Amino acid sequence: xxxPQIHLAVYLIAMGALVSCGGGEEPPPPPLRPVRYHEVxxxxxxxxxxxxxxxRANVESNLSFRVTGNVRxxxxxxxxxxxxxxxxxxxxxxxxxxxxxxxQAALLQAEAQARQVxxxxxxxxGLYENRNAARSDxxxxxxxxxxxRAQIDAAIQRLEQARSQLSYTRLLSPLxxxxxxxxxxxxxxxxxxxxxxxxxxxxxPEVEIAVPETLIGExxxxxxxxxxxxxxxxxxxxxxxxxxxxxxxxxxxxxPVTVQLLEATLDARSGMAADVTFRxxxxxxxxxxxxxxxxxxxxxxxxxxxxxVPTDPGRGKVHRRAVTVGELTxxxxxxxxxxxxxxxxxxxxxxxxxxGLEVKLEERNPR
Numbered sequence: 001x002x003x004p005q006i007h008l009a010v011y012l013i014a015m016g017a018l019v020s021c022g023g024g025e026e027p028p029p030p031p032l033r034p035v036r037y038h039e040v041x042x043x044x045x046x047x048x049x050x051x052x053x054x055x056r057a058n059v060e061s062n063l064s065f066r067v068t069g070n071v072r073x074x075x076x077x078x079x080x081x082x083x084x085x086x087x088x089x090x091x092x093x094x095x096x097x098x099x100x101x102x103x104q105a106a107l108l109q110a111e112a113q114a115r116q117v118x119x120x121x122x123x124x125x126g127l128y129e130n131r132n133a134a135r136s137d138x139x140x141x142x143x144x145x146x147x148x149r150a151q152i153d154a155a156i157q158r159l160e161q162a163r164s165q166l167s168y169t170r171l172l173s174p175l176x177x178x179x180x181x182x183x184x185x186x187x188x189x190x191x192x193x194x195x196x197x198x199x200x201x202x203x204x205p206e207v208e209i210a211v212p213e214t215l216i217g218e219x220x221x222x223x224x225x226x227x228x229x230x231x232x233x234x235x236x237x238x239x240x241x242x243x244x245x246x247x248x249x250x251x252x253x254x255x256p257v258t259v260q261l262l263e264a265t266l267d268a269r270s271g272m273a274a275d276v277t278f279r280x281x282x283x284x285x286x287x288x289x290x291x292x293x294x295x296x297x298x299x300x301x302x303x304x305x306x307x308x309v310p311t312d313p314g315r316g317k318v319h320r321r322a323v324t325v326g327e328l329t330x331x332x333x334x335x336x337x338x339x340x341x342x343x344x345x346x347x348x349x350x351x352x353x354x355x356g357l358e359v360k361l362e363e364r365n366p367r
Contacts, residue, residue, distance in 0.1 A: 033360065034361075035318070035360070036362045037308050037345060037346050037347060038345050040345055047280045049215065049329065050275050050278075051209040051278070054207065055206070055207050055269065055273075056200075056208070056271070057177070057201060057206070058206045059202040060180075060199070061177075061200075062195045062197075062198055063088060063171060063174075063195070063197045064171075064193050064194055065089075065169070065193075066168040067091065067096070067168045069091030069093075069096075069189070070091060070187060070190075071184050071185065071188045071189075072091060072092045074185065075089060076089070076197060077179065077182065079178065081176075081179075082176065082177065082179060082199070085173060086173045087171070088171040088172065089197075090169060093169040096162070096166040096168075097166055099165065100165075102162075103159040104159055107155035107159050110151045110155040111155075114152050117144045117145050117148040118148065120144065124138055124140075125138060175199060177199045177200050179197055179200075180270060182196075183197060184196050203265065204261045204263070204265075205265075205269075205270065205272075206258055206259065206261075207258070207276055208256055208258045209257050209276050210256060212253060213254070215280065216245070219257060220241065220244070221243070221244055223240065224240055226239065226276070226277040227261060227276050227277075228275050229267075229272045229273065229274050229275075230275070231272050232268065237262075237265065238261070239260060239276070240260060240262055241257060242260045245257060288336060290329065290332040291335055291345050294347065295346065295347045296335070302322055303324075305320075305339065305346070305350075306318045306319065306346040307339065307345055307346070308346055308359060308361065315358060316358070316359055317356065317358050317359070318353050318356070320354075321339055321343075323335050323336075323337065323339060324336045348362075
């Protein structure tokens with residue numbers, strides 16, 4: 001009976017030893033946090049920026065009558081080509097012609113009265129020279145003659161004004177160009193200065209864009225740019241800066257800039273969407289790096305990125321780097337200081353890591 005008891009005791013001791021050994025094992029280390037990264041490369045010198053705008057004719061004119069009246073004829077439609085001096089529209093001239101006729105009659109009457117007064121003055125002057133009229137009679141006759149001449153001058157001015165008013169009932173094109181808009185109909189009453197039509201002229205369109213304040217200081221009138229139109233495919237037109245705004249547009253920190261095509265073209269029309277490409281800083285030799293904007297974080301100590309340094313295959317350690325940023329571009333955010341070419345900047349998981357943390361390296365992020 002003693003032998004089975006011995007075997008049982010040995011078994012219990014062995015099981016206790018196994019339990020004792022299992023309880024002493026250390027827990028496995030936590031898994032490494034995976035991060036993605038982007039290898040930065042340097043860009044020196046020229047920077048390319050593109051801004052969107054809308055094309056317009058380099059000459060635009062709102063046509064209007066200088067007098068109020070009823071439209072008798074309209075001789076244009078949208079899209080019509082007109083020549084300088086061509087009749088655009090005409091008001092009913094009846095009232096203006098009657099006024100011109102009345103002023104013409106008033107002038108004839110004033111001239112007749114003036115001839116009578118001049119004859120009286122000559123008669124009184126002859127009597128005065130023969131001592132048969134008083135000096136007061138001569139002065140009165142002279143004053144009447146001068147007044148009659150003044151009446152003629154006033155009548156001539158009124159007639160010229162009436163004839164001008166009559167001529168204003170005919171609206172002529174001041175330039176050769178195309179009709180972009182028509183705002184009146186026949187028999188419509190229009191006011192003086194009311195737009196009748198919009199005329200576009202010139203074969204070298206302009207494009208106005210908004211440029212941020214960080215770049216406006218680098219623009220100069222006369223600098224070369226390129227313009228492309230969405231409707232015309234990838235064709236690029238050489239252009240030049242013609243105007244650089246000196247005041248911001250509204251509450252935004254952007255400034256208006258106007259560029260004009262250097263060559264004449266009928267393909268680019270007013271209203272087309274356009275992209276204007278600038279090349280900045282050809283003489284600027286500062287080294288720049290472009291990283292995804294979300295790779296740059298900011299706290300009370302300033303802006304920073306995390307740079308990962310590989311330690312083993314698939315593993316690395318992150319280090320915080322303070323950075324100085326430049327402009328936000330279509331490719332990402334410029335970093336002017338704090339990183340170097342070849343650095344691996346963390347682009348995913350930035351908010352979940354801290355300086356000195358070991359991480360697992362996932363595939364690199366494209367720019």
